[in-house]
Amino acid sequence: MKIYRTYQTLLAAMLVATACTATAVNKPAKEDWVDLFNGKDFSNWTVKLKGYPAGENAFDTFRVTDGLLQARYDKYETFGKTFGHIFLNSGPYSHYKLRVEYRFVGEQVKGGEAWALRNNGIMFHTQSSQSMGVDQDFPLSMEYQLLGGNGKDARTTGNLCTPSTQVVIKGELRKDHCISSTSDTFHGDQWVTAELVVHGSELAQHFINGKLVFEYNGLQKDDGTPLEQGFIALQAESHPTDFRSVRLLNLKGCMDKKAKNYKSYFVKEDAKACKY
Numbered sequence: 001m002k003i004y005r006t007y008q009t010l011l012a013a014m015l016v017a018t019a020c021t022a023t024a025v026n027k028p029a030k031e032d033w034v035d036l037f038n039g040k041d042f043s044n045w046t047v048k049l050k051g052y053p054a055g056e057n058a059f060d061t062f063r064v065t066d067g068l069l070q071a072r073y074d075k076y077e078t079f080g081k082t083f084g085h086i087f088l089n090s091g092p093y094s095h096y097k098l099r100v101e102y103r104f105v106g107e108q109v110k111g112g113e114a115w116a117l118r119n120n121g122i123m124f125h126t127q128s129s130q131s132m133g134v135d136q137d138f139p140l141s142m143e144y145q146l147l148g149g150n151g152k153d154a155r156t157t158g159n160l161c162t163p164s165t166q167v168v169i170k171g172e173l174r175k176d177h178c179i180s181s182t183s184d185t186f187h188g189d190q191w192v193t194a195e196l197v198v199h200g201s202e203l204a205q206h207f208i209n210g211k212l213v214f215e216y217n218g219l220q221k222d223d224g225t226p227l228e229q230g231f232i233a234l235q236a237e238s239h240p241t242d243f244r245s246v247r248l249l250n251l252k253g254c255m256d257k258k259a260k261n262y263k264s265y266f267v268k269e270d271a272k273a274c275k276y
Contacts (some may be wrong), residue, residue, distance in 0.1 A: 028257075030263040032228055033099075036088055036232075037246040039067040046129045049084040049236075056127040060127045062086050062234055069243040071120070071236035073109035079110060083137050084236035087129040094229035095251040095268040098124065098196040101244045104148035105189045112238030118148030121161065121243045124198060125219060125230035131254030140164040141230065142219060144196050144206055145178060148239075149187035154184045156196060158206040165227060167204075175222075181206055181213035191244070197253070199267055200225035 016098040036044070041064055047057040061084050071084065104118040143161035160167065161178040168174065171221035186192050195207040198219075206214035219227040234243060253266045254274035261275045 006272045028262050031249055031265060032263070033247045035246070036090075036248055037069050037243065040064060041150065042069075042086070044089045046087045046089055047084065048087060048132055048139075049232075050082050051080075051135060053134060054087075054132065058082070060239040067244065069234070069246070071234075071241045073112075073238065073240060076109050076111075078111035079109045079113075079238045081113075081137070081236075085129070085139060085233040087122060087126070087231055087233040087237070090122050091231040092229040093124075093248070093250065093252075094198075094231065095254045095266075096198060096199075097249040098122065098232065099245070099247045099249075100194045100234075101191055102146055102194060103189050103191045104239055105242055106240040108239045116237040116239060117150065118239050119237050120146045120239065121197065121235040121237070122146065122194065123233040123235060124196060125165075125227045126233050128231055129233070138163040139233065140221065141233070142167075142204065142227070143235075144194060146192075146194060146241075149185040151187050154185050156181045156213070157186060157192065158183045158208040160206070160214060160216065164222050166184075166220055166222060167216040169216045173218070174216075179214075181208070183208045183211070183213040198229045 046054055047062050048054045049056065049058050049061060052058050061071060063070050063072060073079065100122055108117050122139040123139055123142040124144065126139040141163055142165055143163060145159040145161045146160065147155050147157045149155050153210055158181040159178060166173060166175045193209050198203040201219040202217060204216055204219060205212060221227055251266055252268035252270050253263055254261050255266050255269045256262055256274050259276055260276040261273065
């Protein structure tokens with residue numbers, strides 16, 4: 001009798017565990033955010049600096065210190081227009097949310113452009129790092145511009161810049177290189193959370209600390225070709241910057257409710273991704 005009861009107890013435990021596992025697997029509304037930066041090294045990232053081939057991190061421009069991804073210039077004598085980017089190797093991506101926590105610190109490097117004071121950016125829908133020319137300043141991309149305050153004047157962040165691209169705002173084609181958002185100004189070295197929501201070439205939204213500050217449509221190259229997808233990169237434009245979190249939520253995936261990996265928040269179908 002004791003053995004039988006023990007068997008019943010084990011069987012019940014197994015059934016509960018199986019049920020819990022099944023429940024854990026099938027949670028369509030649970031957002032599967034992915035940490036793109038592991039806080040330890042540049043696994044799955046490639047550095048590209050102007051004047052250097054992809055993969056060469058001259059002057060230790062990008063580095064990881066105390067769990068932060070940093071852009072630093074203490075090994076430069078002068079900036080020399082060495083514009084830098086660090087590209088995520090995975091991709092391209094088309095429909096997703098991207099959340100980045102950043103802050104500006106210290107002083108701008110000698111020789112940095114005046115406009116680059118407390119200026120950095122998140123490049124998205126970019127060309128790949130390998131396709132950039134050695135002396136190319138910026139990748140073809142959309143830039144979610146990050147700006148810090150100078151201590152006294154209003155200066156928005158979460159703006160848009162358009163290297164070799166253009167967009168539509170309220171039905172009007174805009175070819176301005178940079179367009180300001182409606183965000184607050186963030187002076188000093190405080191942390192700010194930037195979030196991007198992008199749906200292919202159809203829609204992009206910029207959020208700062210959870211507040212919508214910019215929205216546009218019709219993402220395209222300068223020749224009018226829709227810019228549907230691309231890679232993701234972080235900039236280094238001459239002012240020291242820290243990034244402590246870079247996270248992505250893919251909005252493209254299996255939209256068949258019968259599939260094991262169906263997610264209710266997907267906005268773009270990828271039938272090949274379905275698992276049954």
